[in-house]
Amino acid sequence: MADAPKSMEVSGSVMDGVAEKGGATESPSKKSHQEYVVFPIRWVVLAIFVLYSSSNSMQWIQYSIIQDAVVKYYGVSSITVYWTSMIYMITYIPLIFPASFLLDKTGLRVTTIIGSFGTCLGAWLKVFSVPQDMFWLGFAGQTVVAISQVFILNVPPRLAAVWFGADQVSSACSIGVFGNQLGVALGFFVPPMLVRASGTVEELAHDFQLMFYLVAGFTSVLFVLILLFFKTAPASPPSAAADLGASLDSNFFQSIKRLLMNRNYILLLISYGLNVGVFYAISTLLNQVILTYYxxxxxxxxxxxxxxxxxxxxxxxxxxxVLDKTHRFKETTLAVYAASVVGMLIFTFTLNCGIIAVVYLSSILLGFFMTGYLPVGFEFASEVTYPEPEGTTSGILNAAVQVFGIVLTLLYEWMLGAVGDLWSNLTLCGILAVGTAITAAIGSDLRRQAAQAKG
Incomplete structure (x- = not known):
């Protein structure tokens, strides 16, 4: 069942090892002559993860994108509705460290089963929250789903490193991140189609019931698929790095200490948090911003x-x-970040043009670079932090994102009411510009590429 054997150089594996991590002391370069295989089932594992990730992220914006309908039906305030999105950010911050530790010690299958079960459970709690006095139960279900997110966001670089060869790691990671984005896309698209903001109370009750049942059914099917087909690792490693890493016993707390002392990683932590935090703010309040003009x-x-x-x-x-072909991580990261600033400026000044088709076009440019930045940031982090576990690296990166996301969402919500959308959006443009400058200050210390060259 394996693809043709390939001689693999050291990939940017989550388990890339050196003597300082403990266990085996043999260097990857000594294994460079070995033949390694990649298995076709890796694409099945990746596809299941993509769907599983999307089943969780599609619920992030589920209430906020139909904020007016939720306020009308349940009689809650707008800020309460926005908290259904921000709860994703709040729960992630304290829980990412135990979740990363669990991923490091138990592997992909155990953490994926836990996350899928929680996503499914939370979705079913919402099914029973349709009565108008039961919004609290829907919020509880949303919280369970949000907690389950900690077992998802830091998985793509780990899964890519464990299952894919050195020439596919960045692409596999980007596809893994694609799953989260697919879910967010569905979260934007499906609720407004299913829930009629102008409907009667009875019609809204029916619409909410249908939406919650569809999501619960989808998550239930995925939970079964994960139990049956999702594996921790292939029968044999796809690269020298994965081979060596399998025998290493990494020290989770020492890894965190080294990461927090890595100047380039700290700078990336701030710039990544600013970029994705701006995206979270815009996404959470998009319904309010669009309805202001349309x-x-x-x-x-x-x-x-x-x-x-x-x-x-x-x-x-x-x-x-691009990253797999060029390995120009610093240049790609900086270019995409700078383009995000341009995209945000165009979005800001076309929002009030009166032609909604123009807003669609400016949104394409904004989205291509701002959300396209996600896997680029992940992979650049893997480069400057080699050989630390990628699950830990991406976990802390995402924790920073949640902090920035909460702060920027609350700031954006306050500014929209206080000074209007123009100055609010220009503030976000300024924040992205600061992030671009910070990105420019990150050194191009490509440790993973250096290790591959030595291999």
Missing amino acids: PTANEDAGRIGLVIVVAGMVGSVICGL
Whole structure:
């Protein structure tokens, strides 16, 4: 069942090892003559993960994108609805460290089963939250789904490193991130289609029930597929790095200490957090921003969110391919970040043009670079932190994102009410510009590429 054997150089594996991590002391270069195989089933594992990730992320924006309908039906405040999105960020921060530790010690299968079960459980709790006095139960279900997210966001670089060869790691990671973006896209697109903001109370009850049942059914099927087909690792390693790493016993707490003392990683932590935090703020309040200029465009708000994310999905895959071909991590990261600033400026000044088709076009540009940046940041982090576990590296990266996401979402929500959308969006442009400058200050210390060259 394996592809033709290949001689693999050291890939950027989550388990790339050196003597300082403990266990085996043999260097990857000594194994460079060995033949390694990659198995076709890796694509099945990746496909299941993509669907599983999307089943969780599609619920992130599920309430916020139909904020007006939720306020009307449940009688809750707008800020309460926005907290259904921000709960994803709040729960992630304290839980990512135990989740990363569990991933490091038990592997992909155990953490994926836990995350899938939680995603499914939370979705079913929402099914029973349709009565108008049961919003608290829906929020509880949303919280369970949000907690389950900690077992998902830091997996793509780990899964790519464990299952894929050195020439496919960046592309596989970008496809893994693609799953999260696919779910966000569905979260923007489906709720406005299913829930009629102008409907009667009875119609809204029916619409909410249908939406919750569809999501619960989808997550249930995926939970069964994960139990049956999702594996921790292939029968034999796909690269010298994965081979060596399998015998290493990494010290989780020492890894965290080294990461927090890595100047380039700290700078990337800040710049990555600013970029994705801005995306979270725009996504959470997109319905309110669009309805400011286009009062009847409830479905368009969801579609514009869809356009942003789908463009980003395309950008993610293209950027992953570029990284695999060129290995120009610093240059690619900086170029994509700077383009995000340009995209945000164009979005800001076309929002009030009165032609919603123009807003769709500017959203494509914004999404392509802003959300296309996600896997680029992951992979650049893997380069400057080699040989630390990639699950830990990406976990802390995502924790920073949640902190910035909460702060920027609350700031954006306050500014929209205080000074309007123009100055609010220009502030976000300024924040992205600061992030670009910080990115420029990151050294091109490509440790993983240096290890491959020595191999």
